[in-house]
Amino acid sequence: MNQAVIVAAKRTAFGKYGGTLKHLEPEQLLKPLFQHF
Secondary structure (H helix, E strand, O other): OOOOOOOOOOOOOOOOHHHOOOOOOHHHHHHHHHHHO
8 A cells, every 4th residue: 555645845826815724734734634634
């Protein structure tokens, strides 16, 4: 079985307007994605 790994990360402007996501940690933003797998 192949194993997926994260090799790099990049900040984006997503949620930048108004700082709506500034209180969230990266792990909280990725949790729904990780739960899918």
